[in-house]
Amino acid sequence: xxxxxxxxxxxxxxxxxxxxxxxxxxxxxxxxxxxxxxxxxxxxxxxxxxxxxxxxxxxxxxxxxxxxxxxxxxxxxxxxxxxxxxxxxxxxxxxxxxxxxxxxxxxxxxxxx
Amino acid sequence: xxxxxxxxxxxxxxxxxxxxxxxxxxxxxxxxxxxxxxxxxxxxxxxxxxxxxxxxxxxxxxxxxxxxxxxxxxxxxxxxxxxxxxxxxxxxxxxxxxxxxxxxxxxxxxxx
Numbered sequence: 001x002x003x004x005x006x007x008x009x010x011x012x013x014x015x016x017x018x019x020x021x022x023x024x025x026x027x028x029x030x031x032x033x034x035x036x037x038x039x040x041x042x043x044x045x046x047x048x049x050x051x052x053x054x055x056x057x058x059x060x061x062x063x064x065x066x067x068x069x070x071x072x073x074x075x076x077x078x079x080x081x082x083x084x085x086x087x088x089x090x091x092x093x094x095x096x097x098x099x100x101x102x103x104x105x106x107x108x109x110x111x112x113x
Numbered sequence: 114x115x116x117x118x119x120x121x122x123x124x125x126x127x128x129x130x131x132x133x134x135x136x137x138x139x140x141x142x143x144x145x146x147x148x149x150x151x152x153x154x155x156x157x158x159x160x161x162x163x164x165x166x167x168x169x170x171x172x173x174x175x176x177x178x179x180x181x182x183x184x185x186x187x188x189x190x191x192x193x194x195x196x197x198x199x200x201x202x203x204x205x206x207x208x209x210x211x212x213x214x215x216x217x218x219x220x221x222x223x224x225x
Contacts (some may be wrong), residue, residue: 104157
């Protein structure tokens with residue numbers, strides 16, 4: 001079964017600073033990868049997904065970007081953070097053409113001050 | 114946008130069955146219904162999914178109405194550890210892959 005590693009687990013950043021959240025996957029190859037964000041007290045919002053190296057689809061316009069430099073690596077970035085970027089960021093994966101069963105990482109909690 | 118409607122919150126007594134409803138009246142014929150849950154400050158956890166037939170696994174049962182416009186997730190013997198937000202999701206087709214768009218879910222509080 002797959003395992004997702006996310007880091008850092010927690011970070012506090014000032015407004016205007018850059019951001020890099022990393023996600024790596026073990027136990028599978030050619031996964032579909034997803035970034036979700038959960039604002040305080042809200043549901044999960046799909047931000048980006050990727051079906052292969054270098055292939056990124058954005059679901060909502062925003063201050064963030066994503067990259068997939070390797071098959072099992074997914075990175076979420078920002079050049080200048082906004083207060084509204086605060087939230088709980090979750091990386092997820094699935095694979096193959098079967099059921100859409102996502103495995104989630106433990107998440108990265110970002111606070112922008 | 115999420116294609117499902119769920120109650121905001123529900124209570125259940127420990128040891129009793131928890132029945133969580135979900136409406137998905139615009140579901141298409143080949144779209145699956147998925148259920149996930151999220152315990153506070155953790156990533157969501159897959160529970161079960163189905164298309165037409167009722168499904169059961171070690172965690173829960175899923176009952177889908179014949180017209181597929183609604184479903185119910187059943188936790189047969191709820192425990193305190195089942196307190197979580199439960200998400201009912203219909204796959205979103207389009208783009209490079211099918212996506213799961215989460216709504217706000219139902220907060221299930223299991224009471225001792």
